[in-house]
Amino acid sequence: MSHATISQSISIVHPISLSHGKNAEVWDTTGKRYIDFVGGIGVLNLGHCHPGVVEAIREQATKLTHYAFNAAPHAPYLELMERLSAFVPVGYPVSGMLTNSGAEAAENALKIVRGATGRTVVIAFDGAFHGRTLATLNLNGKVAPYKQKVGVLPGPVYHLPYPSADNGVTCAEALKAMDRLFSVEIDVSDVACFIIEPVQGEGGFLALDIEFAQALRRFCDANHILLIADEIQSGFGRTGQRFAFSRLGIEPDLILLGKSIAGGVPLGAVVGRKPLLDNLPKGGLGGTYSGNPIACAGALATLDAMTDAHLKTWGSQQEEAITRRYHAWRTQGVCAYLGRMTGVGAMRGIELVNADGTPASKQLTQLLELARDAGLLLMPSGKSRHIIRLLAPLTIEPAVLEEGLDILEACLRQLA
Numbered sequence: 001m002s003h004a005t006i007s008q009s010i011s012i013v014h015p016i017s018l019s020h021g022k023n024a025e026v027w028d029t030t031g032k033r034y035i036d037f038v039g040g041i042g043v044l045n046l047g048h049c050h051p052g053v054v055e056a057i058r059e060q061a062t063k064l065t066h067y068a069f070n071a072a073p074h075a076p077y078l079e080l081m082e083r084l085s086a087f088v089p090v091g092y093p094v095s096g097m098l099t100n101s102g103a104e105a106a107e108n109a110l111k112i113v114r115g116a117t118g119r120t121v122v123i124a125f126d127g128a129f130h131g132r133t134l135a136t137l138n139l140n141g142k143v144a145p146y147k148q149k150v151g152v153l154p155g156p157v158y159h160l161p162y163p164s165a166d167n168g169v170t171c172a173e174a175l176k177a178m179d180r181l182f183s184v185e186i187d188v189s190d191v192a193c194f195i196i197e198p199v200q201g202e203g204g205f206l207a208l209d210i211e212f213a214q215a216l217r218r219f220c221d222a223n224h225i226l227l228i229a230d231e232i233q234s235g236f237g238r239t240g241q242r243f244a245f246s247r248l249g250i251e252p253d254l255i256l257l258g259k260s261i262a263g264g265v266p267l268g269a270v271v272g273r274k275p276l277l278d279n280l281p282k283g284g285l286g287g288t289y290s291g292n293p294i295a296c297a298g299a300l301a302t303l304d305a306m307t308d309a310h311l312k313t314w315g316s317q318q319e320e321a322i323t324r325r326y327h328a329w330r331t332q333g334v335c336a337y338l339g340r341m342t343g344v345g346a347m348r349g350i351e352l353v354n355a356d357g358t359p360a361s362k363q364l365t366q367l368l369e370l371a372r373d374a375g376l377l378l379m380p381s382g383k384s385r386h387i388i389r390l391l392a393p394l395t396i397e398p399a400v401l402e403e404g405l406d407i408l409e410a411c412l413r414q415l416a
């Protein structure tokens with residue numbers, strides 16, 4: 001099918017035309033089958049067309065397809081917020097709001113922290129990704145392509161190194177950069193919030209250093225700064241727990257949700273400490289479609305399916321399979337470009353590097369094509385697009401997962 005009517009500024013990783021999907025498999029309009037290790041970029045932790053989600057959407061569509069919550073509340077929104085506030089593993093009373101997307105959640109969080117603190121400065125991290133809207137662009141810790149040709153962006157935003165065993169940046173280095181920031185660039189009393197991904201998604205599936213996370217929490221408390229965790233990609237079971245921040249032993253003040261929240265229907269959320277959410281004037285938050293009843297129904301069915309027991313089993317099964325195969329590939333030397341495995345749980349990246357340690361971005365592009373031809377969809381990540389991000393549905397059948405990993409191995413062997 002032609003792309004003539006589509007903006008050329010939308011990048012397309014796989015130039016195919018999809019027709020339908022079932023759990024971890026998708027088919028294109030020519031009937032070709034692919035194993036899906038992209039999962040709609042982290043949206044499909046429950047797979048394509050999860051029966052519970054489909055049924056909930058179908059039933060909701062016969063009852064109420066839309067009502068603007070600002071005009072009159074509806075039951076699915078109210079029920080979802082109650083369920084979500086119990087699902088987010090923090091010790092304080094949770095309140096929140098629904099949005100249409102992850103970026104819209106991040107945008108609203110920026111407004112919420114301004115309202116709550118009366119401050120405007122935001123500190124984000126190198127390699128971060130928080131969205132493509134004008135204010136979120138500036139949060140991203142990567143210029144090309146996001147910040148190019150769009151002029152001056154809303155601020156003020158400063159960036160710090162993101163410490164992780166996966167990128168070699170230590171906690172001490174990040175804390176030193178923080179010291180410098182507050183002695184050279186800005187007064188700490190102007191800072192409204194830090195925003196951080198507990199595991200960076202677009203940045204290359206890098207797991208945040210635990211010691212740093214705890215030091216950051218203490219620093220925020222001491223300086224009346226709010227801490228926002230962006231769980232849009234790392235949440236809803238991706239790391240084997242409900243949310244990845246649990247691994248860090250901290251509680252964020254606000255948490256951004258999206259992607260797998262509603263099993264494939266567009267939805268996002270900002271949840272967090274109740275008093276923070278109530279500082280903007282009435283009408284300051286909301287939106288026509290935000291928290292649409294069909295999206296809420298999808299999210300309620302998602303929460304039904306995501307029991308802790310399921311998340312743990314799914315997460316550990318996928319993690320075990322990926323790490324076993326990765327270590328075998330290393331031992332057998334299947335590919336000269338095979339670098340580190342990054343991430344935690346079932347949120348795993350595999351780096352491709354040249355002999356001198358530089359990113360093997362060209363080879364990753366080649367791998368994406370080889371894999372697609374062989375029936376496997378993969379997605380790149382990392383500042384240099386040299387890290388394969390593995391985002392297969394958590395519900396993937398073990399045999400299909402192994403089949404996908406077999407294809408990946410065969411393609412790694414062919415890299416030149």
Ligand SMILES: Cc1ncc(COP(=O)(O)O)c(C=O)c1O
Pocket residue numbers: 041101102103104106129130131132197201202230231232233234258259
């Ligand atoms: C961590 C993170 N935050 C925010 C976003 C933006 O979400 P959306 O594309 O739904 O606006 C993304 C999308 O990839 C993401 O991975």
